[in-house]
Amino acid sequence: MSIPAEDALSAAAPTPATRANGEESIAVELDGVTKRFGKIAALDDVSLLVRRGELMTLLGPSGCGKTTLLNLVGGFLMPDSGEIAIDGQRVTNVPAYRREIGIMFQNYALFPHMNVAANVGYGLRMRRVAKAEIARRVADALALIKLAGLEDRKPRQLSGGQQQRVALARALVIRPKVLLLDEPFSALDRNLRASMQVELKEIQRKLGVTTIFVTHDQSEALSLSDRIAVMAEGRIRQLGSPDEIYRRPVDRFVASFVGDVNVLRARLERIDGAIATVALGAARVKVPSRTLQGATTGSIVDLFVRPEELRPAERGTAVAADGIVAAQSYQGGHVDLYVDAPEALSGRVLLRVPRHEGMSLWRAGARIGIALAADEAIAFRPA
Amino acid sequence: MPRLPLQWRLRLLGGVTVSAILGFLLLPALVVTLAAFNSRAILSFPPESWSWRWFVKALAYDDFQAGFRNGLIVTGWASSIALVVGAAFALALDRYEFRFKRALEAVLLSPLVVPHFTVGLGFLILAAQLGMARGYGVIVACHVVLVLPFVLRSVYISLRNLDPRLELAAASLGAPPHRVLTTVTLPLLVPGLVSGWLFAAILSFNEFTASLFVTAQRTQTLPVALYNYVREYADPSMAAISVMYIVVTATLLILANVFLGLAKVLNVEHPR
Numbered sequence: 123m124s125i126p127a128e129d130a131l132s133a134a135a136p137t138p139a140t141r142a143n144g145e146e147s148i149a150v151e152l153d154g155v156t157k158r159f160g161k162i163a164a165l166d167d168v169s170l171l172v173r174r175g176e177l178m179t180l181l182g183p184s185g186c187g188k189t190t191l192l193n194l195v196g197g198f199l200m201p202d203s204g205e206i207a208i209d210g211q212r213v214t215n216v217p218a219y220r221r222e223i224g225i226m227f228q229n230y231a232l233f234p235h236m237n238v239a240a241n242v243g244y245g246l247r248m249r250r251v252a253k254a255e256i257a258r259r260v261a262d263a264l265a266l267i268k269l270a271g272l273e274d275r276k277p278r279q280l281s282g283g284q285q286q287r288v289a290l291a292r293a294l295v296i297r298p299k300v301l302l303l304d305e306p307f308s309a310l311d312r313n314l315r316a317s318m319q320v321e322l323k324e325i326q327r328k329l330g331v332t333t334i335f336v337t338h339d340q341s342e343a344l345s346l347s348d349r350i351a352v353m354a355e356g357r358i359r360q361l362g363s364p365d366e367i368y369r370r371p372v373d374r375f376v377a378s379f380v381g382d383v384n385v386l387r388a389r390l391e392r393i394d395g396a397i398a399t400v401a402l403g404a405a406r407v408k409v410p411s412r413t414l415q416g417a418t419t420g421s422i423v424d425l426f427v428r429p430e431e432l433r434p435a436e437r438g439t440a441v442a443a444d445g446i447v448a449a450q451s452y453q454g455g456h457v458d459l460y461v462d463a464p465e466a467l468s469g470r471v472l473l474r475v476p477r478h479e480g481m482s483l484w485r486a487g488a489r490i491g492i493a494l495a496a497d498e499a500i501a502f503r504p505a
Numbered sequence: 506m507p508r509l510p511l512q513w514r515l516r517l518l519g520g521v522t523v524s525a526i527l528g529f530l531l532l533p534a535l536v537v538t539l540a541a542f543n544s545r546a547i548l549s550f551p552p553e554s555w556s557w558r559w560f561v562k563a564l565a566y567d568d569f570q571a572g573f574r575n576g577l578i579v580t581g582w583a584s585s586i587a588l589v590v591g592a593a594f595a596l597a598l599d600r601y602e603f604r605f606k607r608a609l610e611a612v613l614l615s616p617l618v619v620p621h622f623t624v625g626l627g628f629l630i631l632a633a634q635l636g637m638a639r640g641y642g643v644i645v646a647c648h649v650v651l652v653l654p655f656v657l658r659s660v661y662i663s664l665r666n667l668d669p670r671l672e673l674a675a676a677s678l679g680a681p682p683h684r685v686l687t688t689v690t691l692p693l694l695v696p697g698l699v700s701g702w703l704f705a706a707i708l709s710f711n712e713f714t715a716s717l718f719v720t721a722q723r724t725q726t727l728p729v730a731l732y733n734y735v736r737e738y739a740d741p742s743m744a745a746i747s748v749m750y751i752v753v754t755a756t757l758l759i760l761a762n763v764f765l766g767l768a769k770v771l772n773v774e775h776p777r
Contacts (some may be wrong), residue, residue: 296679
């Protein structure tokens with residue numbers, strides 16, 4: 123008998139075709155959830171809907187409440203107020219062992235006294251699944267994560283990447299309603315991390331399992347997520363697709379936390395409905411006016427520009443700013459130019475230019491102009 | 506003689522010092538061992554001729570046999586009771602926050618600073634007040650108090666080394682609390698529990714000062730029997746018993762180390 127691994131594992135999650143709009147497509151719902159530790163609110167009145175089958179990332183600096191949120195969904199913590207529902211059922215006070223949740227911790231938390239097969243089969247044994255069925259599903263799960271043949275190894279005999287796969291298989295083999303990932307890649311070295319990320323994403327999509335992923339690494343969040351919830355100080359600051367978060371941050375915090383950004387002092391020239399025009403040197407930039415509520419025409423605003431939206435230009439042309447190249451950093455695919463310019467809040471601007479664009483022209487010490495490549499900037503009132 | 510470089514001389518000095526300290530630690534055991542094989546009927550050192558006969562005599566001596574049996578009874582009960590009580594307290598101290606936690610910890614560890622004769626005398630007075638004959642009950646109770654800190658410490662350290670995420674992972678996989686305990690927590694605590702029990706057993710079996718107060722002729726443990734013997738006689742069967750003590754204890758510790766890794770349970774690791 124041979125059953126494709128993905129059939130054996132595929133969760134109760136429906137295929138895309140059967141996904142309905144509306145209520146049924148919500149896998150996890152948090153409604154006004156607050157959790158305090160002493161006087162500090164780790165989570166402050168947070169509401170969030172996670173769609174079925176999506177990979178939702180909770181992104182934020184340490185102490186922002188993302189791990190608390192994960193622990194609340196997992197049932198390891200109980201909220202002080204608010205409600206949590208999984209698959210439409212209220213689970214606010216349901217203990218972890220009755221929630222049908224898969225979790226993978228940063229250190230994988232494999233049971234050191236059990237071999238790989240026993241680790242992966244643990245959840246099935248707890249469900250009193252028949253022995254033959256356990257053996258079959260464990261074998262399928264190990265095939266899915268490409269670790270067939272290592273059933274008898276103990277966790278300490280495995281590499282970091284292998285341990286992570288076992289942890290993933292252990293969480294998935296019970297066909298969880300939700301998969302929770304707590305900083306799963308931070309213990310891996312850089313090369314392995316990238317390939318594990320791709321693999322995780324593949325498996326997640328194949329199985330269609332709703333996944334909540336916690337990280338403080340913004341590039342990881344951008345590359346893996348269907349949607350990102352950027353969190354700070356116990357609240358969700360912005361919820362959106364990686365592209366929305368990167369290109370249309372709602373506030374200074376999100377703009378600075380996600381991706382590299384230059385903050386330049388500019389002048390608000392005028393506001394026409396949804397569009398505002400900002401003057402920076404000889405350049406005029408159109409930005410959304412939504413983020414400039416209350417700013418008066420002629421006042422100084424902070425213009426946030428991504429490094430790839432800036433490019434070097436001849437001095438004297440209608441450039442946004444003039445500067446002196448401080449350093450050049452070759453990155454293989456592109457070159458980072460650090461340019462000292464007084465318009466920058468930090469005194470220094472980062473330009474990300476394609477490799478072939480005349481590296482030799484922009485040696486350290488060269489005086490250059492800085493131009494804006496496109497209208498992909500956003501402005502906020504000074505902090 | 507050519508002058509050695511300073512570093513070498515310091516290293517030599519260090520080596521000699523360490524060897525001297527180790528030798529000093531092992532000296533009593535060495536002297537006793539040699540004395541045990543002395544064929545003459547006095548405790549003397551160094552022996553002039555060799556014999557096993559004191560071992561034979563010690564093993565055949567009624568008081569030693571009774572003392573050994575009594576010791577096993579007391580040790581078995583005391584260390585097992587201390588294990589259960591100590592493990593429960595260790596779990597409570599590790600897992601829960603409550604008022605007077607520090608105070609409870611201090612009380613549980615206090616037998617480390619209270620002299621053994623004080624504990625023994627206390628139990629003697631108490632037993633007399635309660636009209637309890639100086640039977641096994643009072644000896645066991647006394648030993649439980651004396652070995653509890655060691656069990657507590659050993660189990661507590663094992664608990665500290667246990668990653669709480671293992672229990673969370675088990676819960677997420679559908680294990681209710683009692684199954685988390687039996688399938689994850691307890692199996693991982695086995696080295697701590699066994700070594701805690703072992704230390705308790707060794708301490709209890711060797712305990713003399715407090716036992717002297719709470720044992721009677723009928724219930725005397727081996728160390729007390731030895732003491733009573735040496736007050737009357739001074740032949741090398743004492744030394745022979747001592748050698749057997751050393752061999753048995755060392756064997757137990759070596760076995761424990763091989764099978765459980767004592768180094769692991771005696772130190773708090775810093776997980777990840």
